[in-house]
Amino acid sequence: MAGQVVELVRRIAGGHAQAEVNATHSALALTRFANSYIHQNVTEATDTVTLRLHLDGRTATGSTTVTSDDGLRALVERTLAAARLCPPDPTWPGLAPPAPLGGTAPWDGATAYASPDERAQRVRAFVDAAGGLTTAGYCRTTRLSGAFANSAGQAVSGRTAAAAMDGIARIDGVDGLARLAAPRLAELDGAVLGRRAADKARAGTAPVELPPGRYEVVLEPTAVADVLQNLARYGFGGKAYNERQSFAVLGAEQFDPSVTLVDDALATAALPFDIEGTPRRSVPLVSRGVTRTITHDRQRAAEAGVESTGHASATARYWGPIPLGMRLEPAGSPDSPDPDSAATDPTAAGPNATGSTGADPTGSGPGEVPGPVVDADTARLVSGVRRGLLITDFWYTRVLDPRTLVVTGLTRNGVWLIEDGEVGTAVRDFRFTQSYPQALAPGAVLGLGRHTARQPDSWDSIWWTAPPIRLAAWNFTGGASG
Template sequence: MSAELQIAAKVVELVRALAGRSAEAEVTVRHHALALTRFANSAIHQNVAEASTGVRLRLHLDGRTAAGSTTLTGADGLRSLVERTIAAARVTPPDPAWAGLTRPAPLHVSANHPGSGEQSGLAFGFDEATARATPAERAERVRAFVDAAGGLETAGYCRTAYISAAFANTAGQAVTGRTAEAAMDGIARAGGADGVARLATSRLAGLDGAVLGARAAAKARAGAEPVELPPGRYEVVLEPTAVADLLHNFAVFGFNGKAYAQKQSFAELGTAQFDPSVTIVDEPLGSRGEPAAGLPFDDEGTPRRSLVLVREGVTRAVTHDRTSAAQVGAESTGHAAPGSRSWGPCPAHLRLEAAPLAAGGSDGGPPMIEASARPLVARMRRGLLVTDLWYTRVLDPKTLVVTGLTRNGVWLVEDGEVTGPVGNLRFTQSYPQALGPGRVLGIGGESVLLPDSWADSRYAAPALHLASWNITGNASG
C-alpha cells in the first residue's frame, strides 16, 4: 500500500469513528513535487522546487456537505481535519444536489496505462528520471536553448513535475496512481520582435532545448520591421501554440458539464457543430506511445478513460463529475476536481486529432514555420500565419466569442509564400464558429504536446488552416 493510500485509509477510519457509519466521506491524498528552472537575459536566474502532500476530505453527514484540507499528515493533523470537517458539516445548509459516492470499480487499462495490481494506476512507461530530475539536467536544456538562439536575448523556463496520489471513500473505493511531466517554454528576441517555442512531454529526455531555441530564434529574426494590416476577416494558419488556446477555452467553457447542464455551453450533443475533419478527444491515460498525462482517477475516485468529445464534426459528449452528471441524467466521466462543483468539470488533456498529409508535404519552407504547418501555409492564397494567441478573454460563454491578441510572430502569406512580418493584431472570434462545417481548410499532420499553466494538464494540438478569422484591430489601438 502506498504512503498516500495509507493516509487516505486512516482518514476514512477516523470519519467512521468520529462521525458514525452513516457518514459518507471521500479522501484524496496528493503528493505534488514541482521544480522550475527560470532563465532571463540568456542566463539562469532562479531554481525553485517545492514538494508537499495535501489531504482533502469531503464529508456528507445528515444531508449536509462540507470539505476541508490539510498538509499535516501526522495523527494529530488528520484527526483535526476530520473534527473540523464534521463541525462544518453540522452548520452547513442541506445539500440536495449530493450525488453520492463512487462505488468500488477497477481502473481502466490501456496500452499506455495498464495498471499494476487490481486498484493501482502505476503508469506504463512512467519515467522515474523525470520525476527525480536535477537542476543540472534542466540547466542542460536551458543551455542548449540559449546556444541555439545564436546570441539573441532569451528567456523562459524548463520545469519538471511529479504527482503521486491516492483516493479512498467510505463506500470501499481505493485507488492509487502517479504521473510525471517535463515542459519547456522559451522566447528569443531580436530588435523588439519575439519568437517562441514550447513543448510538453512525459519524459525529460524528450525535451531538445536546441531544437526549441533554434525555432524561437528563427521566428524572432523573421519578425523584424512588421507592417500593420487593416481590420477584416482573414484566412489563417494557426500554429499548434495558438491552437492550444482554442482547446483550453473549449475545455473550460464548451465541454464543461456544469455549463452544459445550465445551458451556458455551445455544446449540442448529436449535432454537427464542427467541420467533418475535426475530432477532439480527452486522453488522460496517454496515447500514441506517450505515457499517461494524468492520474487514472478523478477527485471522486471515478476511473478515467479516453473520452471522444467530437467525432468527425459531431459533438458526442461533455465531461461530468457526479454532480453535473446527476443533473442531466448521465454518468460521471471522471472529471471531478476540487472546484468542479463550483466551476464545473473540465477536460485537462484534450487532443485535436491530426490529419496525415501527403508524403513529403511538410518538408522545406522557412525555418520559423513549425514543420506540420508548412504544407498548410503552402496552400494559402492570402492570409496570416499566426504563432500564438494570448490575453484571451471570453465575451459570450454560450457562443464562445473570444477576444485576444496575437503574439510571438505573425506573417502575411500570399500565394503560399511568406511575404513579410505583420504587427500584432486584436481579434474577436467565436471559436466554435471558426471550426464550423466548411470552415476548416486543413489540419496539420502532427499533434504537438503543449504545456498548460497547470502542470497536471496539457493539450495536443496540430496546426489549423481556417477559412476566416475576425481581425478587429491592431495591438497598438
C-alpha cells in the same frame, strides 16, 4: 493514509457518515531564465490530505498538509464540526462505487526526480542555440502521486510525471517563441527549441501593419492550444452545459467533418482517477464534426441523468467538470479526414523536418524580407493559401459570450503575411474577436497537419495536443494602432 482517514471517520462519526479521501504528493521543480541567465531554481513538494464528508444530509470539505496521526484526527474532527453547521445539501450525488482503473498515467522516474543540472543543461542548450539573442523562459518537471479511498469501498492509487519548456528569443523588441510539453524530460531538446525561437524572432523584425478584417489563417499548435483550452473551459464542461451557458448541442454537426476532439486524461499528466475516485477514461467529445459528449463529475452527471466521466476536480464548484487536456486529432487519423486530402500526400514530411516557406531566414540580400522556417507539416498548409496570415500564438484571451464562445484576444510572438503559398513579410500584432466554434464550423476548416505537438498548460502539468490548422477566416478587429 487515505484509508486511515476513512477509518477515523467511521470511528468518530459512526457508520452513517459518508466519507471520501484524497491523499496526494505533488512536486514542482522550476528552472527559470531571463536575460539569457538562470535567475531562479525552485522546488516545491507538498503532501495534502483532503476529506469530503456527508453527514445527516449536509456536506463539508476540509484539507490539511499535516499528515501526522494528530493532524489527520484534527482534520476529521473539524470537518465533522463544519458539516453539522452547513445547510442541507440536496445536490449530494453519493459516493463512487468500487471500480477498477482503466489504465495508468505516463510515468518516468528520471523525469519525476530530475536534478536542477538536468534542467539547466536544456536551458544552456536553448540559450546557446539562440545565437546571441536575448532569451527568457523556463524548464520545469513535475510529479504527482496519489491515493483515494471512500467509505463505499472504492480504493485506487496512481502516479504521473511530466516536463515542459517554454522560451522566447528577442531581437529589436521582437520575440520568437518555442514551447513544448512531454511525459519525459529526455524528449525536450533545448537546442531545437532555442533555434526555433531565434529563427522566429529574426524573421519577425520590421513588421508591417495591415488593416483589420477577416483573413484566412494557418494557426500553429501554440495558437491552437488556446482554442482548445477555451473550448474545454467554456463549452464541453457539465456545469456550463447543464446551466445552458455552453455552445454544445449533443448530436449536432457543429464542427467541420475533419474535426475530432478527444479528452484522454490517461494520455496526459493527470492521475488515472478524479477526486471522487471515478476512474478516468478516454472521452470522445467531437467525432467527425458531431458533438458527442460532455464531461461530468458525479453531481453534474446526476443532474443530466448520465454517468460521471471522471472529471471531478477541486475547482469544479467554479469551473465545473472540464476536460483535462484535449487532443485535436491530426489529418490521417481514422476519425479525422483532412479536407485537402493531404493525408495521402507522399511528400509530407515528419514533424521535425524543416523547410523555408519564404526567403532565406538569415536574409539573403538587400530588400529581401525574411520568412520564418516552419516544419513541413505547416508548410504544406501554407502552400494552399493565396493570401492570409501565419499565426504563432494567442494571449490574453477573454470570453465575451459563452453561449457562442466569442473570444477577444491578441496575437503574440509572430505573425506573417502569406501570399501565393509562401510566408514572407512580418506583420504587427492584431486584436481579434472571434467565435471559436464558428471558426471550426462545417466548411471552415481547410486543412489539418498530420503531426501533433503537446503544448503545456499555463497552470497545471497537463498539456493540450494539436496539429497546425488552416482556417477559412479569422476576424481581426484591431491593429497595432487601435
